[in-house]
Amino acid sequence: MVGMLSLMPMQVVKVLQHIQKLERNGMLLQALGVTARHFLAAYGLSLCVRGLVTWRTCLLGACLWPVSGLGVTAGAHRLWSHRSFQASRPLEVMLLFMYSMADQGPIGGWALTHAMHHSASDTRHDPHNRREGFWHAHFGWLFSARKYRLSSKEYHTVMDGLSELVHLHDTACLVWDPLVSLGVPALLAYTWGDAWAGFFVAGAVRWAFVQHVTFLVNSMAHGELGTEGHDFIAATGTIGPRVSLLTTILALGEGWHDYHHMFPWDYAAAELDAWDQWNPTKAFIDTCALVGLVTGRRRCSVRLQTATRQLMLGNSKVDSYVVEGPPFLRNRKPVLLGNSKLAAVSSKPATRESMEPCLKRTWILDWMSLLRHLLCGHYQQSRDEVHLEYLHTMCQKLMHRCQTLIYA
Numbered sequence: 001m002v003g004m005l006s007l008m009p010m011q012v013v014k015v016l017q018h019i020q021k022l023e024r025n026g027m028l029l030q031a032l033g034v035t036a037r038h039f040l041a042a043y044g045l046s047l048c049v050r051g052l053v054t055w056r057t058c059l060l061g062a063c064l065w066p067v068s069g070l071g072v073t074a075g076a077h078r079l080w081s082h083r084s085f086q087a088s089r090p091l092e093v094m095l096l097f098m099y100s101m102a103d104q105g106p107i108g109g110w111a112l113t114h115a116m117h118h119s120a121s122d123t124r125h126d127p128h129n130r131r132e133g134f135w136h137a138h139f140g141w142l143f144s145a146r147k148y149r150l151s152s153k154e155y156h157t158v159m160d161g162l163s164e165l166v167h168l169h170d171t172a173c174l175v176w177d178p179l180v181s182l183g184v185p186a187l188l189a190y191t192w193g194d195a196w197a198g199f200f201v202a203g204a205v206r207w208a209f210v211q212h213v214t215f216l217v218n219s220m221a222h223g224e225l226g227t228e229g230h231d232f233i234a235a236t237g238t239i240g241p242r243v244s245l246l247t248t249i250l251a252l253g254e255g256w257h258d259y260h261h262m263f264p265w266d267y268a269a270a271e272l273d274a275w276d277q278w279n280p281t282k283a284f285i286d287t288c289a290l291v292g293l294v295t296g297r298r299r300c301s302v303r304l305q306t307a308t309r310q311l312m313l314g315n316s317k318v319d320s321y322v323v324e325g326p327p328f329l330r331n332r333k334p335v336l337l338g339n340s341k342l343a344a345v346s347s348k349p350a351t352r353e354s355m356e357p358c359l360k361r362t363w364i365l366d367w368m369s370l371l372r373h374l375l376c377g378h379y380q381q382s383r384d385e386v387h388l389e390y391l392h393t394m395c396q397k398l399m400h401r402c403q404t405l406i407y408a
């Protein structure tokens, strides 16, 4: 073997060694699966270009985009990774089927990768570290042989919280998910005599589209933070989570990403309501709650949102906040002292209470939650996750208030 390798060009040797490393680390199957599906999608695209797809099949593919997309955003992300709401058994079964349509691997693996991302985002401990470049964060990380580690506690926090249905899915997903993702569209298209295109277009092309839309959250919704605009985290000149309108539109409301990293346990993953900030995933969860399929939605109060933004901005000159912009693309912006005219002409109230009263966490509960984290002194990924940086700022603010009281 060594003799054979010495005869090969250096590039080929490097590729073979990388494949061996992927195999050793148990990542080869994933890399091969993603590559093979892209070949299927490329063939599906060629069918589209050659006009060999009926309009019904195209419509089917378009309809399966939000169906499989919600399986990822409402299911894998907001339910199974962050547990930001509780789903009834029928809804969980439905979300599992929708997630299988998206075919993004075992949910346990998805949630563990996401836990690592949140606990060390944009550092070398983040599997899709954006500091290593846009394409690495987009999908290059899937072909990386690097190993990442989670503490035993973090691992059990994620895995023990998954239901037996999810574990059942994960044991069967290698066969079951491709069957649902490619087989069901083919079966549906078969009813109008277009099974071939159903498999390759409504199945494979749609799969690739949803997959890349999910990747956009890692690549486009992380990047250089600006000085202006609606960045919730106002640090400049660094890489971090940020607002991406394209990601928000394509990924069903997942692009309000700075806010999501600040309050990962908020089921909306956005500061404002779905009518203010495009968020079909939130609308879907709310609709499910309306018919009794969802309970225990966790939402950050407007007051805590405002306090956090003010602390992160580090700006004591903020007078109030206004909600600005066209429907679905609104932001809450600070109004500086001496510029209160802006607040007066705004059509929106500065402190907009967009949530139903029963969903709002009270000011006292917010602070109690923070205090508990301060006392416990550890970072917890699951239900009560609070950003470390946020805690640090809160401590500074508390100390500042104490000093003001003492010396005033």
Ligand SMILES: [Zn+2]
Pocket (backbone or CB within 6 Å): 117, 121, 217, 218, 222, 241, 257, 261
């Ligand atoms: Zn992120």
Ligand SMILES: [Zn+2]
Pocket (backbone or CB within 6 Å): 077, 081, 082, 114, 118, 260, 264
């Ligand atoms: Zn998240």
